[in-house]
Amino acid sequence: MQVREAMTQDVKVVKPDQTIRDAAQLMSECDIGAVPVRDGDRLVGMVTDRDIAVRAVAEGRGPDTRIGDVMSKEVMYCYDDEDLDHVTHNMGNIQVRRLPVVSRDKRLVGIVSIGDIAGCGNAKKTGQAMGGISARGGSHSQTAH
Template sequence: MKVSDKMTRDLRIASPEDSIQDAARSMAECDSGVLPVGENDHLVGMVTDRDITVRGVAEGKGPNAKVRGVMTVDVKYCFEDEDLDHVARNMAEQQVRRLPVMSRDKRLVGILSLGDISLGEGAMPALAALSGISQPGGEHSQTGGPRS
């Protein structure tokens, strides 16, 4: 099974210049905890509800702070034509719950979440990803991962 078979195609994209309040509002409207961040037709980051909380609110930033100041810029991604099992293993190794999905010409075409994988054929890819993601710490933990 390919990533394109399970990814979510309907996306909202934040701008690095959007306020974190606008990003949070967009997340609430689409019932998602993450937004890809795009600038000049390129993926430049990802912002999560947790980024807004831990990197924004906890650091005393107000609702008008820019997404650029809280987003993760070291974005891992996958391609839409990749094998789903392979990508699930990579998600476990990288300890990420969601990956932007790119076309081979590097255009954002969707997002793949652990939930999307769990709806795949059988539970093994999701269990493998969850096992790795659930390990403590890691590059993308809120206390030590790359931001900008």
């Protein structure tokens, strides 16, 4: 099965010059915890509810803080034509619960989450990925130095 068969296609995005208030409102309205950040047609980051809590609120920053100041700039992504089992394994290794999905010409076409993968019925692979994702620390830990 390819990623495009499991991904969510209706992706909400924000821009780096928008505020964390804008991102939080979008997350609330759409019941999501992460939003890709685009600059023009380029994917330049991801902002999560945890980014807002840890990199903004915990540091005393206000709701008008720019998304570009708190977003994760290292964008991990996958291609829409990649094998879903391979991507699931990678998600466990890099400890992320969701990945933006791009076409081969690097245009954002969706987002795939561990929930999307679980909905495809491979409980064993989903469990293995969650084991990796839930491990302490790792290169994508926001509190790791």
